Amino acid sequence: MDIYADSHDRWRFLELLGDVCLRCGWHCAAYCLMTNHFHLLVETPQPNLSRGMQRLNGLYAQSFNARHGFEGHLFERRFHHVLVESEWHFFELCRYLPLNPVRAGLCTDPGQWPWSSYRATIGEITPPRFLTVNNVLSHFGADQVAARRRFRAFVDDLRPART
Numbered sequence: 001m002d003i004y005a006d007s008h009d010r011w012r013f014l015e016l017l018g019d020v021c022l023r024c025g026w027h028c029a030a031y032c033l034m035t036n037h038f039h040l041l042v043e044t045p046q047p048n049l050s051r052g053m054q055r056l057n058g059l060y061a062q063s064f065n066a067r068h069g070f071e072g073h074l075f076e077r078r079f080h081h082v083l084v085e086s087e088w089h090f091f092e093l094c095r096y097l098p099l100n101p102v103r104a105g106l107c108t109d110p111g112q113w114p115w116s117s118y119r120a121t122i123g124e125i126t127p128p129r130f131l132t133v134n135n136v137l138s139h140f141g142a143d144q145v146a147a148r149r150r151f152r153a154f155v156d157d158l159r160p161a162r163t
Contacts, residue, residue, distance in 0.1 A: 002035045003074055009064060010115050013038070016059050018130035024052040029090075029135040032097040032116035034104065039097050041084075043135070053079045087139070094136050095155050102159060110155055118155070122148045 004010045010033050021028050021042070030041040044052070061074035084090050098110035098118035110118045120127035123144075127133050140147035140154070 001074075001076075003037065003060075003064065004033060004035065005064075005068060009067070012063050013060050014128060016056055016063070018128060020052045020056045021130040023055070024048045026052060026130075027132045027135060028117075028130050029132055030094055030097045030117045030121070031131070032100050032113075032118075034100060034115075035106070039100060041090075041093050041097060049081060053081075091139065091154070094139075094151075095158055098155050099159060110159070122152050 004013065013033060014031075017028065017031065017040070020026065025045050025048075027043040027045070028040060029043065030039075032039045042049075057075050057079065064074055065071060084093065098113070098116050098121075101107050101113040101116065102110055107113045110116065111122070111124065117127070117131050117133070119125045120131055121133045121136055137144060137147040137151060140150040
């Protein structure tokens, strides 16, 4: 089942994500909202991932259900998380998230998908307050313009061929 019916739902989710990042002290390096799930790349300085995800998913489900006249669970199961254990893994996740809608056939270029952090990271839009684009860009150089160009090339290197 889709967890976002429209742009309003997606903006509400991002608003709640910003609140959770602020309350929990999370550093959100990247995100991607798909149709029936989402991906987050967050650093949690405190051991509060479960508490933050419970708040995010719970408040979003309440908002979605109230707006659309539904009851009960919106999310099928508990969130899935993976510990990032190496710089290589971090890089791959930074690339995987913006390519996810391309691979799903929702767009042909990651810059076309408005519901990920990619456009903010490459400087096409202003990043939301909660997004720490420098967590990604710092790995691609000290000069932000060059780092954005290198990051874009890094993502494009694995972009599926257009059909």
